[in-house]
Amino acid sequence: MTTHIILFKVTLIAYFIATALYLVNVVVRHEKSGRFARWALFGGIAVHFVNMSLRYYEVRYTPIADLHGSLSFFALCMIVLFLLFDMRYRLPVMGAFISPLAVVLMIFAGISHKPLLExxxxxxxxxxxxxxxxxxxxxxxxxxxxxxxxxxxxxxxxxxxxxxxxxxxxxxxxxxxxxxxxxxxxxxxxxxxxxxxxxxxxxxxxxxxxxxxxxxxxxxxxxxxxxxxxxxxxxxxxxxxxxxxxxxxxxxxxxxxxxxxxxxxxxxxxxxxxxxx
Amino acid sequence: MNILVVGLSHKSAPVEIREKVAFSPTAMAEPLQQMLALPDISEGVIVSTCNRVELYATSRECDGAISRLKDFLADYHQIARDDLNEHLYDFQGEAAIKHVLRVASSLDSMVIGEPQILGQIKTAYGYAAEYKTAGVILNRFLHKAFSVAKRVRTETSIASSAVSVSFAAVELARKIFSTLDDKTVMLVGAGEMCELAAKHFVNNGVSRVLVTNRTFSKAEKLAAEFSGRAVSFENFQDQLHQVDIVLSSTGAPGYVLHADKLTEVIRLRRNKPMFLIDIAVPRDIDPQGNKLDGIYLYDVDDLQGVVQANLKERQKEAAKAEAIIEEEILQFQQWLSSLEVKPTIVALRRKLEEVRQAELQKTFSNLGELGKKERKSIEAMSSAIINKILHKPTSILKNAHNSSDGNLHIDAIRTLFDLPDPAAAPQNSDTAPDQDK
Known part of the structure; x- marks a missing residue:
């Protein structure tokens, strides 16, 4: 349980860092921060995925059954798809729109976290x-x-x-x-x-x-x-x-x-x- | 050793003066060699473009050298010294380094971010290298300037937005269509600016050009230039739906293209966007057209506005470039002062080595017959003593450029060990770094 919360927080922080870096990239046009933001997102989805897998082995069902799980899964899907699009179009500015959205979803997911029941x-x-x-x-x-x-x-x-x-x-x-x-x-x-x-x-x-x-x-x-x-x-x-x-x-x-x-x-x-x- | 700059630019001198002091690119050997022959000048580079003439030099006697360089510039071009002086600026030390880095990065240019100046400085350096008037410091310094300019270009967007009307049009088209490769341009009328803009479009990938004109033969002639197709003026509107970009500049007194026609065209295009550029005065295209979905209509004033906005954007980027330059100045100055440290260490070692050799000679002749092994170990011991003694002073000297009393240490060492003044033997300090390579 605690591992889950720690990993969840790490994911949230990674998305948050990506948001900040993307904003820096867009507002002051700092090219490098766009690249770092992408790496932050890659790190974020890796931890996110590991976390969901661990959760699956812990409770033995797909951990998307509650609001917390759904919101967090939504955020994960969004970032994964964005990164796929980003490979083709190279759009740091889109990252500045999508990653704050993921952060908001994750924050709501964090608020709605409850212990898992049967x-x-x-x-x-x-x-x-x-x-x-x-x-x-x-x-x-x-x-x-x-x-x-x-x-x-x-x-x-x-x-x-x-x-x-x-x-x-x-x-x-x-x-x-x-x-x-x-x-x-x-x-x-x-x-x-x-x-x-x-x-x-x-x-x-x-x-x-x-x-x-x-x-x-x-x-x-x-x-x-x-x-x-x-x-x-x-x-x-x-x-x-x-x-x-x-x-x-x-x-x-x-x-x-x-x-x-x-x-x-x-x-x-x-x-x-x-x-x- | 200090870096000096003496010169004038579009900011300090009118063109009448600039043209008088410009150096001919075909005869650079003479002025370069004359400049180097001046007392107290050890290296020299001459940059001469239509917007600036600048002399870069190194010297230990800054003030004297600067006035000599000013006199040289006036005398060489046979202008009265006083007439020229009011237009000249001069920098030394950090200010000089900063000035050159700013010039190379195109921050001091008439149009900030224009790319030519870097090439011009490279050419100037090429002459100096050819005639061997650039030494260790200017070599290193100008290469630094080139790399800083490159850094500014890649790390800021200083040169990324268009500052001419016709190129601004191409950029706007890119913001709408992304790529221009499969796009069609139509020229309505044949203004000069239209032609120029069309050339920009073709150079940037536009594949098809249509031309229409009230005089059909003119249209045909212009179409041939772009290997495009001429369309009669009576029915050019029927072809508009195939056209992505319209460049209009007829001499017509009223609108040639009305908004209701554009509504029809955009429907025929199935809402594919269209970029209309109206360069004519009075305007050719009904400005109401801009209100239609998918139609982007720009007149001359709009394009001027874009250029102004781009210039402002460049100014913003220039602030970032200044920060990069400050960073690099610091780095370069550290190198410059380490150059002063190096000859000191070399001289110190040489001095002690001389003492050691002399003492060894004495010892060996006193001891008489000695085996090879014994000689070797005495030699090794003496050199170990020197190394041990020199270890600390050397490391302090090497770090001297990082501390404020660095010059004090260098001075103390030179006095205590009675080392020769580097100014008296400039060859040593100039060749030492080369030998390292």
Missing amino acids: LNPVLDSWWFPVHVTFAFLGNAAFSLAFCAGVMYLLQDKMLKSKRFSGLYYRLPSLATLDSINNSSLTLGFPLMTMGIISGAIWAESVWGTYWSWDPKETWALITWFLYAALLHGRLSIGWRGKRAAIFAIIGFLCLLFTFLGVNLLLTGQHTFDALKG
Whole structure:
């Protein structure tokens, strides 16, 4: 237990250092700090992964069953995907957007940490890790699309108003941001779809019904439709640029509500109290 | 030994003066050798560009040397000394080092961050090396300046943003399209600035150029220059949807391109962004176009604004460069003073070695017949004594450049051991570091 908390704190500190370094990189344009930030993130995900594995061996089930585990897993997926994108696009400025997001998730994860109890028998199925892994990888991809969307709007605004702040010199081109929007969407959408399908199959095996209009399911479907609309718009009507960026932002807000808001404001089967069961 | 700078630049002298004191690049041997022949000057380099003329030298007699260099500059170019003096600046020691590092890093240039100055100083150093007027200190110093300039270039973004209107347009296009490789440019009308901008675009990867003009033959001629295609002025608007970048500069009194047409074009392009540059006065393109999604419309004033913003950005980067330079000055000065330490240690060792050899001679002749083994061990013992005695003083001297009383120690050692003054035997101090290599 204590090992878990220590490793968790180490991970949080690594992400925090990465955030600080990325901000230094962007604000004072210090190139080296961007490289160090990347190493901090690599270190962070390594510790993070080890921590989750240890946790798995300790409790013998996928440790994403409570709010703490979910938030921390979300952060891990996000950083892993970002680093993959970063290999291709080399975007320290995106790191300055994504790593603070990971830090916030981790802080909430830290606050919501509770001792692990016996697992609810409903969750004791191999569909559980499949379902949440797909869902969170999808979420992570959409969070990248969200960051790219925010960056696109900022850059677009500066190019239109012809008033450049220091950020203008750091932000990548509109084309690059739009292509990140496109690739994270084409990656995230199938993942999310798989997450919903695997969830439905699993629901059928425990509750005997594929779909029960639980608030989380309903909101997930709404989010799915939003992203489906964006993907369709991109592929067939030539949506791109600003509109795609705005859609990615709305989609992500909707997704956050599905993930957190539903649990905090509404009730249903997808509670994080599943462990108490 | 001190580094000196005497010179003038665009900041201190008008062009009428600068052109008079410029040195011809084809005849550098003579001025360099004349400069070196001046009393108290031990090394010299002459930098001469259209914006500055500077003499770099080393000397032990700074003030005298500076006024001699000033006189040399006036006499060589046959200008009255007093007329020239008011435009000249001079630096010595740390200020001189700082000045040269700033010049090489293009912080003192008319357009901060412009890359030419470094090449010009390299050329100047090349002449000095060719005619052997640069010695140990200036060699090391100028190489330092080159590496500092490189550091400034890589560690700051001092030269990364465009400071000319036509290049600013290319940079903006990159911020929109990322790469220009598969992009199409259309020139509407044929202004000179348009042509220049088009050249920049082609040099930066644009693959297709369309040209339109009210006079079709003019369009054809210009299109041939870019191996592009001429389009008749009557229906150029029908081709606009294939075009990513428009450069417009017609002499038309009103708008040539209206916002509603642009709405249609952007729909045909399936919202792919478009970059319109309107260089014409009065403007060719309805400024309302900029409000459309995916259309980025810039007129001359906008581009000027971008250049101004970029210049400001360079100023900010310059502050970072100054910090790098401060760091490097410190390093170089440490080396410079260690150079003073080295000859002291060499002289000290030589002195003691002379004593040892003399005493050995005496001892051996007194003792008469000695075996090889005995001789060897006496020799070894005497040299061990010297090493033991010298160990501490040597290490103190070597660290002298790190302490404030370093010069005091050097002075004391020189007096106590009655070592020859290095100024009296400059060859020693100049050749010693070379022998190390």
